[in-house]
Amino acid sequence: MESAFLLAEWLGTPAWMWLGFLGLVVALLAFDLGVLHRENHEIGVSESLRLSALYIALGLGFGGLVWWHLGAESGMNYLTGFVVEKTLAMDNVFVIAMIFSFFAVPRIYQHRVLFWGILGVIVLRAIMIGFGAALVTSFSWVLYLFAAFLVATGVKMLLSDGAEKPLDQNPLLRLMKRRLNVTETHHGERFFVRLPHPVTGRPALFVTPLFLALVMVEVADVIFAVDSVPAIFAITTDPFIVYTSNIFAILGLRALYFALAAMIHRFEYLKVALAAVLIFIGSKIFLADMLGLAKIPPAISLGVTFGILVAGVAYSLWKTRPGRARLAEEAGR
Known part of the structure; x- marks a missing residue:
């Protein structure tokens, strides 16, 4: 009986894979809060990089599991989405x-704000992805709306001056x-406190x-x-791949x-690469129709996406390398 439940498909994927994924997420959150950050402390760049490497390795490892059990196409779609x-x-x-x-x-x-923010994200993304999956299942043409929106968003990012509106x-x-x-x-670390009211006392x-700050992070x-x-x-329209990635x-x-907060200035051209990726992902749906294909092969999507992002990061790091500003200043004299 139990084995039949675990092997039964839920949203197109065996239940045991959903349960394994959710169990891993809960274990990671418990480990993070209960072991790594049982006591508040400032997270330095080196600790941040080590933890980031761990999470990236786990994400890629899960992608390997997807590739093994669901096939190469699902594995490449997961990696592209990730x-x-x-x-x-x-x-x-x-x-x-x-x-x-x-x-x-x-x-x-x-870290406290980010931790509770992540919990909110897990729930909010599940709702949004569930709604999106229902739309795509009922109305396949919604994918073309998504694609057009991505292209428009990418173009807007390219034309934007990058200035953020004042938060106040x-x-x-x-x-x-x-x-x-x-x-x-x-x-x-408290979100709520009881204090005398300034009017009534x-x-x-x-x-x-x-x-x-937590509310604004969620927004x-x-x-x-x-x-x-x-x-x-x-x-991909596979709910399991969409949500897990x-x-x-x-x-x-x-x-x-x-780690990134300490190096924000080094990723000056990341938005340009992101804009190019959004335009590519959106336009490839229309391109597939023009070429008479069901869709662009996942290997090509993964390769182009990864190539654009690597080029954007590499160019950003090169343009903002130490000493470049000094050299430019000396050249202008």
Whole structure:
């Protein structure tokens, strides 16, 4: 009876693979919170890189499992989705860094915000991906809308000047500050505190700037998911591949954040590469129709996507290499 349940397919994939994936995610979160960060401490760049390497290795290892059990096409689709989502998650770091800076979140508490943010992301992405899968199953033409949206988003990114709107003008933030009791300063790692109300003097529930930062991080992910979910559906419509590649890419985000936040200036041209990837992923659906193909072969999608991103990262690192600014200044004299 139990074996029949484990072998039964759920959304096109054996139940044991879904359960194994969810069990691994829960174990990783428990290990992160209960072992690695049982006590608050600042995460340095070296620790961040080690943890990032661990999460990337686990994500790639899971991709190997997918390749082994579901076939080469599913394996390549997973890897393509993982690479795209990981890079989009890296782009999210720029916004998170801005949020932490705006709220002056101490480094020692940033991991707490990111941890609870990841839990929210796991739930929100499941809802968005489930809704997207239902749409694609019922209306296949939705894929063309996703593809057109990706191309338009990529073009917009290329034409954008890269300037972010000031966070203090965000309507949600302004609404929360009007409707909620907000403390002026942080209260350690706490999201909520009870303090005397400034008018009545009675104890009242206040939210701290740390809570506001958490809400803005969640909102930022929803905005980024508007790009990333159509991107992965343009690669594959398999709900298992879509969700697992998303979550494994995001799981390592909080570990990677502390290394990337210290090197944001070195990835100046990453957005250009991301824009090119979004345009490619969106346009390949239309290109396949023009060529009379069911779809562009997964190996080509993976190779082109990986090549664009590697070129973007390499060019960014070369353009921002140490000493380049000094050399440019000397050349201009």
